[in-house]
Amino acid sequence: MTKIFYLGGHFVQFRSQLKKQHILLISFLLPVIIMGGYFAYRSMAPFGQNSLLTVDLGQQYIDFFSYFRRTLLHHPSEFIYSFSKGLGGEMWGTNAYYLWSPLNLILIFFPAAHLSSGVLALTLLKYGLSGLSFAWLLTKTKLQTGIRILAFSTAYALNGWIVANQLNLLWLDAMIILPLVIWGLHQVIFARKFSCYICWLAVMMIDNYYMAWMICIFTILFFIWQLPIINNWQERMRAFSRYIVSSLIATGISCIVLLPTI
Structure with a gap:
Protein backbone atom coordinates (compact mmCIF):
# COMPACT_ATOMS: atom_id res chain seq x y z
CA MET A 1 0.00 0.00 0.00
CA ASN A 165 10.39 48.75 -31.45
CA GLN A 166 10.22 45.56 -33.48
CA LEU A 167 12.04 47.45 -36.23
CA ASN A 168 14.87 48.00 -33.73
CA LEU A 169 15.32 44.26 -33.70
CA LEU A 170 18.60 44.32 -31.74
CA TRP A 171 16.83 45.89 -28.73
CA LEU A 172 14.23 43.16 -28.27
CA ASP A 173 16.66 40.82 -26.48
CA ALA A 174 16.22 43.08 -23.45
CA MET A 175 12.62 41.93 -23.05
CA ILE A 176 13.74 38.30 -23.14
CA ILE A 177 16.54 38.72 -20.61
CA LEU A 178 14.80 41.16 -18.22
CA PRO A 179 12.60 38.54 -16.45
CA LEU A 180 15.67 36.31 -16.01
CA VAL A 181 17.64 39.19 -14.47
CA ILE A 182 14.74 40.00 -12.14
CA TRP A 183 14.46 36.39 -10.97
CA GLY A 184 18.21 36.36 -10.40
CA LEU A 185 17.99 39.57 -8.36
CA HIS A 186 15.14 38.06 -6.34
CA GLN A 187 17.44 35.13 -5.57
CA VAL A 188 20.24 37.50 -4.53
CA ILE A 189 17.97 39.37 -2.13
CA PHE A 190 16.02 36.53 -0.54
CA ALA A 191 17.92 33.29 -1.17
CA ARG A 192 21.53 34.55 -1.15
CA LYS A 193 22.18 32.89 -4.49
CA PHE A 194 24.22 34.84 -7.01
CA SER A 195 24.80 32.78 -10.15
CA CYS A 196 21.55 33.46 -12.01
CA TYR A 197 21.72 37.25 -11.54
CA ILE A 198 25.41 37.53 -12.37
CA CYS A 199 25.10 35.31 -15.44
CA TRP A 200 22.08 37.00 -17.02
CA LEU A 201 23.12 40.56 -16.21
CA ALA A 202 26.52 39.89 -17.79
CA VAL A 203 24.82 38.31 -20.82
CA MET A 204 22.61 41.41 -21.18
CA MET A 205 25.60 43.77 -21.04
CA ILE A 206 27.42 41.73 -23.66
CA ASP A 207 24.32 41.31 -25.81
CA ASN A 208 23.46 45.02 -26.09
CA TYR A 209 24.98 47.56 -23.72
CA TYR A 210 22.51 50.27 -24.82
CA MET A 211 19.55 48.35 -23.40
CA ALA A 212 21.64 46.90 -20.56
CA TRP A 213 22.21 50.21 -18.79
CA MET A 214 18.43 50.78 -18.71
CA ILE A 215 17.95 47.33 -17.19
CA CYS A 216 20.63 48.18 -14.61
CA ILE A 217 18.59 51.24 -13.61
CA PHE A 218 15.51 49.03 -13.42
CA THR A 219 17.29 46.64 -11.03
CA ILE A 220 17.94 49.59 -8.68
CA LEU A 221 14.22 50.45 -8.69
CA PHE A 222 13.27 46.80 -8.23
CA PHE A 223 15.67 46.44 -5.30
CA ILE A 224 14.21 49.53 -3.60
CA TRP A 225 10.69 48.17 -4.18
CA GLN A 226 11.63 44.88 -2.49
CA LEU A 227 13.28 46.46 0.57
CA PRO A 228 10.09 46.90 2.67
CA ILE A 229 9.61 43.10 2.57
CA ILE A 230 12.79 42.79 4.68
CA ASN A 231 11.99 43.93 8.23
CA ASN A 232 15.50 43.88 9.68
CA TRP A 233 17.74 46.83 8.76
CA GLN A 234 20.86 44.73 9.14
CA GLU A 235 19.51 42.20 6.68
CA ARG A 236 18.62 45.03 4.31
CA MET A 237 22.22 46.19 4.38
CA ARG A 238 23.44 42.66 3.74
CA ALA A 239 21.04 42.33 0.82
CA PHE A 240 22.27 45.67 -0.52
CA SER A 241 25.88 44.48 -0.25
CA ARG A 242 25.03 41.26 -2.11
CA TYR A 243 23.30 43.29 -4.82
CA ILE A 244 26.25 45.66 -5.29
CA VAL A 245 28.91 42.93 -5.28
CA SER A 246 27.03 40.67 -7.70
CA SER A 247 26.33 43.62 -10.02
CA LEU A 248 30.01 44.54 -10.05
CA ILE A 249 30.99 40.95 -10.82
CA ALA A 250 28.55 40.87 -13.76
CA THR A 251 29.98 44.17 -15.00
CA GLY A 252 33.51 42.79 -14.66
CA ILE A 253 32.62 39.73 -16.74
CA SER A 254 31.04 41.91 -19.44
CA CYS A 255 34.21 44.01 -19.67
CA ILE A 256 35.49 41.46 -22.18
CA VAL A 257 33.20 43.34 -24.58
CA LEU A 258 32.75 46.72 -22.85
CA LEU A 259 36.42 47.68 -22.45
CA PRO A 260 37.41 47.14 -26.11
CA THR A 261 34.19 48.93 -27.12
CA ILE A 262 35.06 51.95 -24.97
Missing part, protein backbone atom coordinates in the same frame (compact mmCIF):
# COMPACT_ATOMS: atom_id res chain seq x y z
CA THR A 2 2.84 2.37 0.89
CA LYS A 3 4.45 1.61 -2.46
CA ILE A 4 1.20 2.43 -4.29
CA PHE A 5 0.96 5.81 -2.54
CA TYR A 6 4.65 6.44 -3.34
CA LEU A 7 4.09 5.72 -7.04
CA GLY A 8 0.90 7.77 -7.01
CA GLY A 9 2.75 10.73 -5.57
CA HIS A 10 5.37 10.47 -8.28
CA PHE A 11 2.63 10.30 -10.93
CA VAL A 12 0.93 13.44 -9.60
CA GLN A 13 4.29 15.22 -9.49
CA PHE A 14 5.01 14.11 -13.07
CA ARG A 15 1.62 15.39 -14.25
CA SER A 16 2.20 18.71 -12.53
CA GLN A 17 5.62 19.06 -14.14
CA LEU A 18 4.17 18.13 -17.53
CA LYS A 19 1.46 20.74 -17.12
CA LYS A 20 4.06 23.42 -16.35
CA GLN A 21 6.01 22.44 -19.46
CA HIS A 22 2.85 22.69 -21.56
CA ILE A 23 2.16 26.16 -20.14
CA LEU A 24 5.69 27.27 -20.99
CA LEU A 25 5.46 25.82 -24.50
CA ILE A 26 2.14 27.55 -25.16
CA SER A 27 3.50 30.81 -23.73
CA PHE A 28 6.15 30.65 -26.45
CA LEU A 29 3.80 29.63 -29.25
CA LEU A 30 0.95 32.10 -28.62
CA PRO A 31 2.89 35.30 -29.46
CA VAL A 32 4.51 33.54 -32.43
CA ILE A 33 1.12 32.43 -33.80
CA ILE A 34 -0.53 35.81 -33.22
CA MET A 35 2.25 37.87 -34.80
CA GLY A 36 2.94 35.23 -37.46
CA GLY A 37 -0.72 35.36 -38.46
CA TYR A 38 -0.57 39.15 -38.64
CA PHE A 39 2.61 39.11 -40.75
CA ALA A 40 1.07 36.52 -43.09
CA TYR A 41 -2.08 38.67 -43.39
CA ARG A 42 0.11 41.66 -44.32
CA SER A 43 1.97 39.50 -46.91
CA MET A 44 5.36 39.85 -45.26
CA ALA A 45 8.13 37.68 -46.75
CA PRO A 46 8.09 34.68 -47.00
CA PHE A 47 4.28 34.95 -47.06
CA GLY A 48 4.24 37.58 -49.80
CA GLN A 49 6.06 40.42 -51.51
CA ASN A 50 6.08 42.86 -48.57
CA SER A 51 8.87 43.03 -46.02
CA LEU A 52 9.66 44.10 -42.46
CA LEU A 53 12.70 45.95 -43.81
CA THR A 54 11.53 49.51 -43.29
CA VAL A 55 12.97 52.55 -41.49
CA ASP A 56 16.22 51.68 -39.60
CA LEU A 57 15.74 47.94 -40.05
CA GLY A 58 15.80 48.31 -43.82
CA GLN A 59 18.21 51.25 -44.05
CA GLN A 60 21.03 50.10 -41.79
CA TYR A 61 20.37 46.99 -39.65
CA ILE A 62 19.86 44.66 -42.60
CA ASP A 63 23.32 45.58 -43.89
CA PHE A 64 24.84 44.63 -40.54
CA PHE A 65 22.91 41.35 -40.53
CA SER A 66 24.18 40.63 -44.03
CA TYR A 67 27.73 41.44 -42.88
CA PHE A 68 27.25 39.15 -39.86
CA ARG A 69 26.11 36.25 -42.01
CA ARG A 70 28.84 36.73 -44.63
CA THR A 71 31.56 37.14 -42.02
CA LEU A 72 30.50 34.12 -40.00
CA LEU A 73 30.31 31.85 -43.03
CA HIS A 74 33.22 33.13 -45.12
CA HIS A 75 35.47 35.72 -43.40
CA PRO A 76 35.57 35.23 -39.58
CA SER A 77 38.58 37.56 -39.20
CA GLU A 78 36.40 40.51 -40.22
CA PHE A 79 34.70 40.35 -36.83
CA ILE A 80 37.76 42.19 -35.51
CA TYR A 81 38.73 44.43 -38.44
CA SER A 82 37.06 45.08 -41.76
CA PHE A 83 37.95 47.04 -44.88
CA SER A 84 34.21 47.43 -45.48
CA LYS A 85 34.23 50.10 -42.75
CA GLY A 86 35.36 53.24 -44.59
CA LEU A 87 38.96 52.71 -45.64
CA GLY A 88 39.21 50.03 -42.96
CA GLY A 89 38.52 49.99 -39.24
CA GLU A 90 37.95 47.93 -36.10
CA MET A 91 34.55 46.25 -35.81
CA TRP A 92 34.39 45.37 -32.11
CA GLY A 93 32.38 48.42 -31.04
CA THR A 94 30.03 48.07 -34.00
CA ASN A 95 29.47 44.41 -33.23
CA ALA A 96 28.86 45.18 -29.54
CA TYR A 97 25.94 47.43 -30.41
CA TYR A 98 24.45 45.62 -33.39
CA LEU A 99 25.45 41.99 -33.59
CA TRP A 100 26.39 40.21 -30.35
CA SER A 101 22.94 38.71 -29.84
CA PRO A 102 23.32 34.90 -30.07
CA LEU A 103 19.89 34.75 -31.69
CA ASN A 104 21.39 36.29 -34.82
CA LEU A 105 22.85 32.86 -35.56
CA ILE A 106 19.47 31.89 -37.01
CA LEU A 107 20.30 34.12 -39.99
CA ILE A 108 22.99 31.76 -41.26
CA PHE A 109 20.26 29.26 -42.19
CA PHE A 110 18.76 31.70 -44.70
CA PRO A 111 20.33 32.38 -48.12
CA ALA A 112 21.46 35.97 -48.68
CA ALA A 113 18.65 36.47 -51.20
CA HIS A 114 16.06 35.55 -48.56
CA LEU A 115 17.51 37.43 -45.61
CA SER A 116 14.23 39.35 -45.17
CA SER A 117 12.56 36.01 -44.38
CA GLY A 118 15.31 35.34 -41.86
CA VAL A 119 14.62 38.69 -40.21
CA LEU A 120 10.93 37.80 -39.91
CA ALA A 121 11.81 34.42 -38.36
CA LEU A 122 14.19 36.18 -35.95
CA THR A 123 11.48 38.68 -35.01
CA LEU A 124 8.95 35.92 -34.32
CA LEU A 125 11.54 34.02 -32.27
CA LYS A 126 12.09 37.08 -30.07
CA TYR A 127 8.33 37.52 -29.59
CA GLY A 128 8.05 33.88 -28.53
CA LEU A 129 11.04 33.93 -26.20
CA SER A 130 9.73 37.10 -24.52
CA GLY A 131 6.49 35.30 -23.68
CA LEU A 132 8.37 32.19 -22.54
CA SER A 133 10.75 34.17 -20.34
CA PHE A 134 7.96 36.04 -18.56
CA ALA A 135 5.91 32.87 -18.12
CA TRP A 136 8.96 31.23 -16.55
CA LEU A 137 9.30 34.15 -14.13
CA LEU A 138 5.62 33.92 -13.15
CA THR A 139 6.00 30.18 -12.61
CA LYS A 140 9.11 30.53 -10.44
CA THR A 141 7.64 33.31 -8.30
CA LYS A 142 4.18 31.66 -8.19
CA LEU A 143 2.58 35.06 -8.85
CA GLN A 144 0.19 33.40 -11.30
CA THR A 145 -0.83 29.83 -12.06
CA GLY A 146 -2.51 27.91 -14.85
CA ILE A 147 -4.05 29.73 -17.77
CA ARG A 148 -3.53 33.13 -16.14
CA ILE A 149 0.19 32.71 -16.84
CA LEU A 150 -0.63 32.62 -20.55
CA ALA A 151 -2.70 35.79 -20.30
CA PHE A 152 0.09 37.75 -18.62
CA SER A 153 2.96 36.28 -20.66
CA THR A 154 1.19 37.01 -23.95
CA ALA A 155 0.39 40.55 -22.83
CA TYR A 156 4.06 40.99 -21.92
CA ALA A 157 5.31 39.59 -25.24
CA LEU A 158 2.95 41.83 -27.24
CA ASN A 159 3.27 44.96 -25.11
CA GLY A 160 3.44 48.37 -26.77
CA TRP A 161 7.19 48.80 -26.35
CA ILE A 162 8.00 45.58 -28.20
CA VAL A 163 5.53 46.25 -31.02
CA ALA A 164 6.74 49.85 -31.41
Whole structure:
Protein backbone atom coordinates (compact mmCIF):
# COMPACT_ATOMS: atom_id res chain seq x y z
CA MET A 1 0.00 0.00 0.00
CA THR A 2 2.84 2.37 0.89
CA LYS A 3 4.45 1.61 -2.46
CA ILE A 4 1.20 2.43 -4.29
CA PHE A 5 0.96 5.81 -2.54
CA TYR A 6 4.65 6.44 -3.34
CA LEU A 7 4.09 5.72 -7.04
CA GLY A 8 0.90 7.77 -7.01
CA GLY A 9 2.75 10.73 -5.57
CA HIS A 10 5.37 10.47 -8.28
CA PHE A 11 2.63 10.30 -10.93
CA VAL A 12 0.93 13.44 -9.60
CA GLN A 13 4.29 15.22 -9.49
CA PHE A 14 5.01 14.11 -13.07
CA ARG A 15 1.62 15.39 -14.25
CA SER A 16 2.20 18.71 -12.53
CA GLN A 17 5.62 19.06 -14.14
CA LEU A 18 4.17 18.13 -17.53
CA LYS A 19 1.46 20.74 -17.12
CA LYS A 20 4.06 23.42 -16.35
CA GLN A 21 6.01 22.44 -19.46
CA HIS A 22 2.85 22.69 -21.56
CA ILE A 23 2.16 26.16 -20.14
CA LEU A 24 5.69 27.27 -20.99
CA LEU A 25 5.46 25.82 -24.50
CA ILE A 26 2.14 27.55 -25.16
CA SER A 27 3.50 30.81 -23.73
CA PHE A 28 6.15 30.65 -26.45
CA LEU A 29 3.80 29.63 -29.25
CA LEU A 30 0.95 32.10 -28.62
CA PRO A 31 2.89 35.30 -29.46
CA VAL A 32 4.51 33.54 -32.43
CA ILE A 33 1.12 32.43 -33.80
CA ILE A 34 -0.53 35.81 -33.22
CA MET A 35 2.25 37.87 -34.80
CA GLY A 36 2.94 35.23 -37.46
CA GLY A 37 -0.72 35.36 -38.46
CA TYR A 38 -0.57 39.15 -38.64
CA PHE A 39 2.61 39.11 -40.75
CA ALA A 40 1.07 36.52 -43.09
CA TYR A 41 -2.08 38.67 -43.39
CA ARG A 42 0.11 41.66 -44.32
CA SER A 43 1.97 39.50 -46.91
CA MET A 44 5.36 39.85 -45.26
CA ALA A 45 8.13 37.68 -46.75
CA PRO A 46 8.09 34.68 -47.00
CA PHE A 47 4.28 34.95 -47.06
CA GLY A 48 4.24 37.58 -49.80
CA GLN A 49 6.06 40.42 -51.51
CA ASN A 50 6.08 42.86 -48.57
CA SER A 51 8.87 43.03 -46.02
CA LEU A 52 9.66 44.10 -42.46
CA LEU A 53 12.70 45.95 -43.81
CA THR A 54 11.53 49.51 -43.29
CA VAL A 55 12.97 52.55 -41.49
CA ASP A 56 16.22 51.68 -39.60
CA LEU A 57 15.74 47.94 -40.05
CA GLY A 58 15.80 48.31 -43.82
CA GLN A 59 18.21 51.25 -44.05
CA GLN A 60 21.03 50.10 -41.79
CA TYR A 61 20.37 46.99 -39.65
CA ILE A 62 19.86 44.66 -42.60
CA ASP A 63 23.32 45.58 -43.89
CA PHE A 64 24.84 44.63 -40.54
CA PHE A 65 22.91 41.35 -40.53
CA SER A 66 24.18 40.63 -44.03
CA TYR A 67 27.73 41.44 -42.88
CA PHE A 68 27.25 39.15 -39.86
CA ARG A 69 26.11 36.25 -42.01
CA ARG A 70 28.84 36.73 -44.63
CA THR A 71 31.56 37.14 -42.02
CA LEU A 72 30.50 34.12 -40.00
CA LEU A 73 30.31 31.85 -43.03
CA HIS A 74 33.22 33.13 -45.12
CA HIS A 75 35.47 35.72 -43.40
CA PRO A 76 35.57 35.23 -39.58
CA SER A 77 38.58 37.56 -39.20
CA GLU A 78 36.40 40.51 -40.22
CA PHE A 79 34.70 40.35 -36.83
CA ILE A 80 37.76 42.19 -35.51
CA TYR A 81 38.73 44.43 -38.44
CA SER A 82 37.06 45.08 -41.76
CA PHE A 83 37.95 47.04 -44.88
CA SER A 84 34.21 47.43 -45.48
CA LYS A 85 34.23 50.10 -42.75
CA GLY A 86 35.36 53.24 -44.59
CA LEU A 87 38.96 52.71 -45.64
CA GLY A 88 39.21 50.03 -42.96
CA GLY A 89 38.52 49.99 -39.24
CA GLU A 90 37.95 47.93 -36.10
CA MET A 91 34.55 46.25 -35.81
CA TRP A 92 34.39 45.37 -32.11
CA GLY A 93 32.38 48.42 -31.04
CA THR A 94 30.03 48.07 -34.00
CA ASN A 95 29.47 44.41 -33.23
CA ALA A 96 28.86 45.18 -29.54
CA TYR A 97 25.94 47.43 -30.41
CA TYR A 98 24.45 45.62 -33.39
CA LEU A 99 25.45 41.99 -33.59
CA TRP A 100 26.39 40.21 -30.35
CA SER A 101 22.94 38.71 -29.84
CA PRO A 102 23.32 34.90 -30.07
CA LEU A 103 19.89 34.75 -31.69
CA ASN A 104 21.39 36.29 -34.82
CA LEU A 105 22.85 32.86 -35.56
CA ILE A 106 19.47 31.89 -37.01
CA LEU A 107 20.30 34.12 -39.99
CA ILE A 108 22.99 31.76 -41.26
CA PHE A 109 20.26 29.26 -42.19
CA PHE A 110 18.76 31.70 -44.70
CA PRO A 111 20.33 32.38 -48.12
CA ALA A 112 21.46 35.97 -48.68
CA ALA A 113 18.65 36.47 -51.20
CA HIS A 114 16.06 35.55 -48.56
CA LEU A 115 17.51 37.43 -45.61
CA SER A 116 14.23 39.35 -45.17
CA SER A 117 12.56 36.01 -44.38
CA GLY A 118 15.31 35.34 -41.86
CA VAL A 119 14.62 38.69 -40.21
CA LEU A 120 10.93 37.80 -39.91
CA ALA A 121 11.81 34.42 -38.36
CA LEU A 122 14.19 36.18 -35.95
CA THR A 123 11.48 38.68 -35.01
CA LEU A 124 8.95 35.92 -34.32
CA LEU A 125 11.54 34.02 -32.27
CA LYS A 126 12.09 37.08 -30.07
CA TYR A 127 8.33 37.52 -29.59
CA GLY A 128 8.05 33.88 -28.53
CA LEU A 129 11.04 33.93 -26.20
CA SER A 130 9.73 37.10 -24.52
CA GLY A 131 6.49 35.30 -23.68
CA LEU A 132 8.37 32.19 -22.54
CA SER A 133 10.75 34.17 -20.34
CA PHE A 134 7.96 36.04 -18.56
CA ALA A 135 5.91 32.87 -18.12
CA TRP A 136 8.96 31.23 -16.55
CA LEU A 137 9.30 34.15 -14.13
CA LEU A 138 5.62 33.92 -13.15
CA THR A 139 6.00 30.18 -12.61
CA LYS A 140 9.11 30.53 -10.44
CA THR A 141 7.64 33.31 -8.30
CA LYS A 142 4.18 31.66 -8.19
CA LEU A 143 2.58 35.06 -8.85
CA GLN A 144 0.19 33.40 -11.30
CA THR A 145 -0.83 29.83 -12.06
CA GLY A 146 -2.51 27.91 -14.85
CA ILE A 147 -4.05 29.73 -17.77
CA ARG A 148 -3.53 33.13 -16.14
CA ILE A 149 0.19 32.71 -16.84
CA LEU A 150 -0.63 32.62 -20.55
CA ALA A 151 -2.70 35.79 -20.30
CA PHE A 152 0.09 37.75 -18.62
CA SER A 153 2.96 36.28 -20.66
CA THR A 154 1.19 37.01 -23.95
CA ALA A 155 0.39 40.55 -22.83
CA TYR A 156 4.06 40.99 -21.92
CA ALA A 157 5.31 39.59 -25.24
CA LEU A 158 2.95 41.83 -27.24
CA ASN A 159 3.27 44.96 -25.11
CA GLY A 160 3.44 48.37 -26.77
CA TRP A 161 7.19 48.80 -26.35
CA ILE A 162 8.00 45.58 -28.20
CA VAL A 163 5.53 46.25 -31.02
CA ALA A 164 6.74 49.85 -31.41
CA ASN A 165 10.39 48.75 -31.45
CA GLN A 166 10.22 45.56 -33.48
CA LEU A 167 12.04 47.45 -36.23
CA ASN A 168 14.87 48.00 -33.73
CA LEU A 169 15.32 44.26 -33.70
CA LEU A 170 18.60 44.32 -31.74
CA TRP A 171 16.83 45.89 -28.73
CA LEU A 172 14.23 43.16 -28.27
CA ASP A 173 16.66 40.82 -26.48
CA ALA A 174 16.22 43.08 -23.45
CA MET A 175 12.62 41.93 -23.05
CA ILE A 176 13.74 38.30 -23.14
CA ILE A 177 16.54 38.72 -20.61
CA LEU A 178 14.80 41.16 -18.22
CA PRO A 179 12.60 38.54 -16.45
CA LEU A 180 15.67 36.31 -16.01
CA VAL A 181 17.64 39.19 -14.47
CA ILE A 182 14.74 40.00 -12.14
CA TRP A 183 14.46 36.39 -10.97
CA GLY A 184 18.21 36.36 -10.40
CA LEU A 185 17.99 39.57 -8.36
CA HIS A 186 15.14 38.06 -6.34
CA GLN A 187 17.44 35.13 -5.57
CA VAL A 188 20.24 37.50 -4.53
CA ILE A 189 17.97 39.37 -2.13
CA PHE A 190 16.02 36.53 -0.54
CA ALA A 191 17.92 33.29 -1.17
CA ARG A 192 21.53 34.55 -1.15
CA LYS A 193 22.18 32.89 -4.49
CA PHE A 194 24.22 34.84 -7.01
CA SER A 195 24.80 32.78 -10.15
CA CYS A 196 21.55 33.46 -12.01
CA TYR A 197 21.72 37.25 -11.54
CA ILE A 198 25.41 37.53 -12.37
CA CYS A 199 25.10 35.31 -15.44
CA TRP A 200 22.08 37.00 -17.02
CA LEU A 201 23.12 40.56 -16.21
CA ALA A 202 26.52 39.89 -17.79
CA VAL A 203 24.82 38.31 -20.82
CA MET A 204 22.61 41.41 -21.18
CA MET A 205 25.60 43.77 -21.04
CA ILE A 206 27.42 41.73 -23.66
CA ASP A 207 24.32 41.31 -25.81
CA ASN A 208 23.46 45.02 -26.09
CA TYR A 209 24.98 47.56 -23.72
CA TYR A 210 22.51 50.27 -24.82
CA MET A 211 19.55 48.35 -23.40
CA ALA A 212 21.64 46.90 -20.56
CA TRP A 213 22.21 50.21 -18.79
CA MET A 214 18.43 50.78 -18.71
CA ILE A 215 17.95 47.33 -17.19
CA CYS A 216 20.63 48.18 -14.61
CA ILE A 217 18.59 51.24 -13.61
CA PHE A 218 15.51 49.03 -13.42
CA THR A 219 17.29 46.64 -11.03
CA ILE A 220 17.94 49.59 -8.68
CA LEU A 221 14.22 50.45 -8.69
CA PHE A 222 13.27 46.80 -8.23
CA PHE A 223 15.67 46.44 -5.30
CA ILE A 224 14.21 49.53 -3.60
CA TRP A 225 10.69 48.17 -4.18
CA GLN A 226 11.63 44.88 -2.49
CA LEU A 227 13.28 46.46 0.57
CA PRO A 228 10.09 46.90 2.67
CA ILE A 229 9.61 43.10 2.57
CA ILE A 230 12.79 42.79 4.68
CA ASN A 231 11.99 43.93 8.23
CA ASN A 232 15.50 43.88 9.68
CA TRP A 233 17.74 46.83 8.76
CA GLN A 234 20.86 44.73 9.14
CA GLU A 235 19.51 42.20 6.68
CA ARG A 236 18.62 45.03 4.31
CA MET A 237 22.22 46.19 4.38
CA ARG A 238 23.44 42.66 3.74
CA ALA A 239 21.04 42.33 0.82
CA PHE A 240 22.27 45.67 -0.52
CA SER A 241 25.88 44.48 -0.25
CA ARG A 242 25.03 41.26 -2.11
CA TYR A 243 23.30 43.29 -4.82
CA ILE A 244 26.25 45.66 -5.29
CA VAL A 245 28.91 42.93 -5.28
CA SER A 246 27.03 40.67 -7.70
CA SER A 247 26.33 43.62 -10.02
CA LEU A 248 30.01 44.54 -10.05
CA ILE A 249 30.99 40.95 -10.82
CA ALA A 250 28.55 40.87 -13.76
CA THR A 251 29.98 44.17 -15.00
CA GLY A 252 33.51 42.79 -14.66
CA ILE A 253 32.62 39.73 -16.74
CA SER A 254 31.04 41.91 -19.44
CA CYS A 255 34.21 44.01 -19.67
CA ILE A 256 35.49 41.46 -22.18
CA VAL A 257 33.20 43.34 -24.58
CA LEU A 258 32.75 46.72 -22.85
CA LEU A 259 36.42 47.68 -22.45
CA PRO A 260 37.41 47.14 -26.11
CA THR A 261 34.19 48.93 -27.12
CA ILE A 262 35.06 51.95 -24.97
